[in-house]
Amino acid sequence: MEIGIGSDLSSKYRTFLYTNSKGKEGRLANERILRKLAYPDPGSQFDHKIGPMKYLFRAPTKMRVLMPIAMQLMMPGAQWFLQREGYDALMLGLDDRIIAHSAFQVRHDIRYGARALHVFSVEVDEPYRGHGLAKLMGIELVGLARSQRFPSIRFGAGGHTSMDSIIGHLAQRAPELGVRAAGNNYVDIVYPPRSDGIALAQQPL
Numbered sequence: 001m002e003i004g005i006g007s008d009l010s011s012k013y014r015t016f017l018y019t020n021s022k023g024k025e026g027r028l029a030n031e032r033i034l035r036k037l038a039y040p041d042p043g044s045q046f047d048h049k050i051g052p053m054k055y056l057f058r059a060p061t062k063m064r065v066l067m068p069i070a071m072q073l074m075m076p077g078a079q080w081f082l083q084r085e086g087y088d089a090l091m092l093g094l095d096d097r098i099i100a101h102s103a104f105q106v107r108h109d110i111r112y113g114a115r116a117l118h119v120f121s122v123e124v125d126e127p128y129r130g131h132g133l134a135k136l137m138g139i140e141l142v143g144l145a146r147s148q149r150f151p152s153i154r155f156g157a158g159g160h161t162s163m164d165s166i167i168g169h170l171a172q173r174a175p176e177l178g179v180r181a182a183g184n185n186y187v188d189i190v191y192p193p194r195s196d197g198i199a200l201a202q203q204p205l
């Protein structure tokens with residue numbers, strides 16, 4: 001798939017969901033999530049939701065030696081909280097590292113009265129920026145939403161140029177990807193019409 005990144009990088013990356021990660025990948029994913037819990041994007045909804053709990057996670061993220069202990073002690077509770085609130089993240093791995101993630105929450109899309117993806121944080125580690133990885137994760141999220149029969153993905157809540165660029169990129173490839181930019185940061189997943197002509201996204205799930 002042409003994604004506009006160097007072929008050496010595009011052939012080596014892999015994506016997986018935080019909630020499905022196990023073994024070494026699971027440990028790396030937990031470390032990354034622990035950092036996001038400790039330092040959420042200031043002022044974001046996630047920041048408000050996690051509240052003062054974020055300070056609990058700060059010491060272990062600063063001291064590498066505390067990370068394994070913190071993960072044993074804190075992660076079960078953190079995972080319970082994240083799962084209960086419908087949070088998950090698409091992780092992008094390269095070699096033995098995780099180099100990017102897109103965090104989302106499964107939320108109600110009131111336009112369809114159905115559960116959908118709300119992406120609230122996209123982050124690519126600095127050395128890997130500018131290679132189309134954020135856009136690539138956008139495409140992977142379309143596949144994820146489709147596999148769950150979700151009607152849409154919302155990329156942020158407005159005001160982030162990079163989220164707008166991801167939406168613009170998906171819109172450019174709309175026929176090929178089977179999506180539709182629906183305004184207000186929504187990208188709708190287009191499903192083949194049923195025999196009675198009702199689009200799947202319009203059916204109650």
Ligand SMILES: CC(C)(COP(=O)(O)OP(=O)(O)OC[C@H]1O[C@@H](n2cnc3c(N)ncnc32)[C@H](O)[C@@H]1OP(=O)(O)O)[C@@H](O)C(=O)NCCC(=O)NCCS
Binds near residue numbers: 120165
């Ligand atoms: C924003 C970020 C995720 C982009 O990742 P990336 O892999 O370099 O992005 P891509 O190469 O796929 O490019 C995506 C688009 O976003 C644009 N973009 C990249 N960084 C940007 C930034 N800091 N501000 C605005 N737009 C940006 C690119 O120009 C590109 O648009 P284009 O194709 O129209 O030129 C990355 O710079 C990052 O992690 N930044 C810190 C966290 C952040 O700001 N996240 C965004 C909102 S939650």
